[in-house]
Amino acid sequence: MRAEPWCAPGPTTGRVAMDRQQEFVLRTLEERDIRFVRLWFTDVIGTLKSVAIAPAELEGAFGEGIGFDGSAIEGLSRVSESDMLLKPEPSTFQVLPWRSDSEHQGTARIFCDILTPDGQPARSDPRFVLKRALDRAAQHGYTFYTHPEIEFYLFNGPLKRDELPEPVDYVGYFDNFPGGTTHDFRRSAISVLESMGISVEFSHHEGGPGQNEIDLRYADALTTADNIMTFRTVLKEVAGEMGLFASFMPKPLQGHPGSGMHTHLSLFDGDANAFYEPGAEYQLSRTGRQFIAGILRHAAEITAVTNQFVNSYKRLWAGGEAPSYVCWGHNNRSALVRVPMYKPSKGQSVRVEYRALDSSANPYLAFALLLTAGLKGIEEGYDLPDGAEDDVWSLTDAERRSMGIEPLPQSLEHAIAIMERSELVAEALGEGVFDFFLRNKRQEWAEYRSQVTPFELQRYLPLL
């Protein structure tokens, strides 16, 4: 299944392929005896939403879309205007392996764009936000590719309320543990992913107990974002089937590494990697340098989106390799932006890695902002500051200040305050999403602040 050209991620997904897919989708519905089609879309916070329809309705949905009440969905529409339309994007059609049992009664999913009743794209659809950013890149002649390394924790299930989760193992980084549960889990998760046309590049055990990483193959940003949404669902489904629980929470276990989603970014100009320039330092072109400069200059503004939860900042400020300071380096594992080691003969693989992103981000919005920030650097011709060669964590505050290295926001509240003033973010997200996101995050912060935590109880209760 995975070799089908219509689901191959990457530059081949043009219109020709797409319309053939439409024919394919309708044919597959019959051939595979699909009984339900799940229409997938994502709310502003990045939660996957699903509406199931009968296959017979899909044809109409291709034409005119399927109406639904958007008022219940976070940030989607105002109460007074709740009727929205879902319009499936045929290139994203997939049979869901875990729901298609042996009696051949299958379920399939298809990602949707959200439209207003008069057929215009809903401004509050995260997919539209990303598409708009990609259009802007396309006006410069660029396509945007991303390649995420998704970390997550695996716990023994089911999750019990008020109890600390129990990691599935206590194996270390890259440890191979033949026959272990984790191993089985990764194997079946990857086989499901691949059967859904999502290519996996790499997978291994990570540093924390029960922590794993799976890297997706690079693809255009929209496909990658769809894939990340699918990935999260697949992992939770597979874990559930095995009596486990998979979590993408940025920092579930105190004292153990958090789950990030380091993401490699590259721009292509036609078939050519726009970041590549033979002979330049790190083979990194002027465009590449400007792109990095853009991301660095706007990093603090976009952090509320790339690290969107209260908990995100506990990963970001846990020391070690966490990318807490705005700087870049060649292979510097403490820098926010890293230019990975250049492999000779692989000019096309020149890319930059953004390391702040965590696994819980809304990938559509996060990619849209990273791209917009990078493009801004190119449009305005930002200069790239010198790269950091040291471990920035080992420097003193004064040293960092003197080197002009700023910290990322230290809390969600801080990140919100910076984002509020950002024209770049407002423009990239659109006014509606921008406003909703800020309100939602302010509320989250307010709720968090009102908590009395175990920390406080332990420390103060006996004392005070």
Add this chain to the structure above:
Amino acid sequence: MTRAAAPTGRRAGALALLVRAGFADPERALKLLRDRALADVVEVDEDGSVPAEHATTSLVRALGRTADPDQALLALVRWTEALAGGLDRASAPHEAEGVAAAFNLLRDGDLREAVGTRARLLAVLGGSVALGDHFVRYPRHWTVLASASAPDAGELRAELLQAVGADPAAAVPVAGQGRRGRPPGDALRIAYRRRLVGLAGRDLASPDPTAVLHATAWELADLATGALEAALAIARSEEPDAGAAARIVVMGLGKTGGRELNYLSDVDVVYVVEPAEGYAEEEALRVGARLAVALQRTCSTPTAEGSLWEVDAGLRPEGKNGPLVRTLASHVEYYRRWAKTWEFQALLKVRPVAGDFALGWDYVRAVAPMVWSASERDGFVEDVQAMRRRVEAHIPSKEADRQLKLGRGGLRDVEFSIQLLQMVHGRTDDRLRRSSNTLEALDDLAAFGYVGRHDAGELDRDYRLLRSLEHRIQVFRMRRTHVLPTGEVDRRRLGRSLMLRADPVHQLDEVWRGTRRDVRRLHEKLFYRPLLSAVARLSAADARLDGQLSPAAARERLAALGYRDPAGALRHLEALTSGVSRRASIQRTLLPVMLGWFADGADPDAGLLAFRQVSEALGGTQWYLTMLRDSGAAAERLAHVLSAARLPAELLLRSPEAVAVFADDDRLAAYDVSEVLEAAAAAAERRTDPGSAVAAVRAVRRRELFRTVVADLVGRRDLAGVGRALADADQAALEVALRVSTRAVQQRTGTPLPTRLLVVGMGRLGGAETGYGSDADVLFVHDPLPGAAETDAQQAATAVVAELRRQLAVAGPEPALEVDADLRPEGRNGPLVRSLASYRAYYVRWSQPWEAQALLRARPVAGDADLGEEFLALVDPLRWPAGGLDEAAVREVRRIKARVEGERLPRGADPLRHLKLGRGGTSDVEWTAQLLQLCGAGEHAALRTTSTLGALSGAVQAGLLDADDHEVLVQAWDLTSRARNALTLWRGRPGDSLPTQRRDLDGLARLFGFEPGSSAEFEELYLRTTRRARAVVERVFYGR
């Protein structure tokens, strides 16, 4: 001596003959006539002149009948030279005979048989440089001109196939060697041009080009499809087994499909491929794609013999990104699921033109039902409107006057409009599906009553003329152009080619201008006028004569044109046009074009309804009918205004005679406040009782309001102008109402008023920035006359003020003016009117910061002017405090504002969208301006103004506000104020929130000049502008 005179005289005679014949350069013509190449045709005298010998004169006259005699003669010389030069000793005897025949023809052109041939030959030589060149290259091709009748499509196909060595009788013709051993591609080009010359001869020699236009365009299409067939045969010959795997048909679309081709245009096609028996589909598709590519290359790649034209397959499913060939099923699938309206429109003209015709007709049968039901699709109306805008939009402005094809009334518009009618009505009436040829379709539309016969006739004539012009321009150099030439010589030739011989350049201009004027009214004729026949009770004879649209068809059409309630629209039409009154007859003339103007507005139905109501109210009023009849601009403006928003209609219905403002621009000019005042005073003078006097004043105010609305909607008044005009109208109403009320109280009490009275404008009235929905905020002040008792004075003042408020607000036919005095000391608990002394005492002892703030916009608007001065002298130190505000006072202003934000916003209102109290709304900006004034006006005179915009720019001058911040605040104030005005216009009543319903938002966006369907962009602009403003307010006002 006489010998010398004689030749000069003969020479002069020859020159005169040439001039009379139409030569522009007779000297050169004379020289050419004496060229050796014409020695066998023209006899030349020894003295160098051309004798008035009969044969020569006849030739000169024949040349003179061509579009460009000079050009024709030059080409003739070159051709005869080539013809004779081709002969040598090796030539076969029949070749020499052929040359002799040609010369005989030229000389003896008036022999009965040959007249046509010579005329056609010369017409080609004079009408086309490009085809003349062909003659020089292939001089013997002249024989094709001997035939006066057009070959049929089969003949052309067979001839072109034979030229490439293919057997026309074969089921699947395959090319062999080209004629005379040429490469088949070259042989095709030569054979094609030979036939092209033949048809050009018949076309150009015709005394009435428009009469032969249909036949010419038809034959051009047949010739092109013959060439496609030959090119397909060549493509097959390049395949190992002649491409046996694939059945392929070339479907013609566009002008090829409609058999109405130009001399030079792209040939639009799509390809359908099916596997031949015993072959797999994949292989057939592969072979088919190669055949299609080879066919296109054969036609368009230039060789030593040039190229034919581009074959354009861009109309295929998925356009340029789609596969070049598809199976029939795949085509059908595509159209069933994903095609857009314009694609169905393109399919209207589809027909098989080359290859496997059986397959082609299967295709036509399969797609036809979809084409004819396309007008039922969702979004059809919007698609059509968008398509229409595209058709009409974007002509490079320097060509606009000379464009034949683009723009309103251009050829494409005519073709588009006729297709649209076919699609709309062909759904239910299959008689309209007979032909996709523009002229034939127009004929059918007229025959079956969908377009008036007379209008159809005119349009037919105009279309033929435009196409003829296009043909003549193209054929001259065989260039693809649709623009009238500018050069004198070119225009002269063009005029002459249309048989405009007396003064070709001038006559051409006239014909062109007239036709263009006519064709611009195309939509009226095609779309709208027939709608009237649907509601008219025509006599049977009339209906037969000019056709009658059925009510069902009329509803279909109205819906397609954007009317949301076609049945209602039809009723309005009926009411407006029925009867024998003068009004009905004028409206019958006007409505066709007005219906189009309404349809261009945001709310066509409301526009039409309002027009009906106004018309009914005005009845047969003479000047109204005259205005509508004589001033197209007035009618257009009326239609535009009534379909753009609801407020103007509501105002107009209160007093239909106000429609007079549409008559001319002068009536929309802004008046000075004193002029308004005078008018109001004069109106009040004529009435004795106070009630009707104030009613008259209110009528004047309504008239001003209406004038302002109209001026606003037609783009003749900006926000400041609107604010000023509305404030002036309110001020005049207050002044005259005050006088009337004073008089009334005096009459009641029988004594002169014991006090002086003053009305002070506050808020937007004070700032002269009034909006459509604004109340009049005021303070009432009085000052007892010397010796008058305080209580008497107070009583009298209160009585006057109460009378004034009642008279202005009482329900009546004219819009009420709510006079709001809530900003007075002690608010609603305080007395309505106070004496100046009382104000003084109050302000000295009790004044709150918000009162000083409110006084910033205080401006005397009515009553005693001296008292006004005194009042200002009292409040100036308060509102412009010498030392500015202290910290505590600033804090207090901020606190109040913060509280207002929390409390005043209505429950459930979205703070992002509330125009006045929302984030970055008018109130945010006004408070900021006012705080800056309170702090700085004591020191800086620039801040001493009652207007918000004035205060903001004053603050910049005073260095209290950054220029960038100023820009942001002004933009937000302008946008939110205009949005409030626009909302009132659109709904007919004031509103406070940016609408959430798309339709309302769209209507609003259009009032801001956005394209239809841009509500999301407008919303984004609003949210962005106000967000930025709020950030400035946070900083500048709150000091955060």
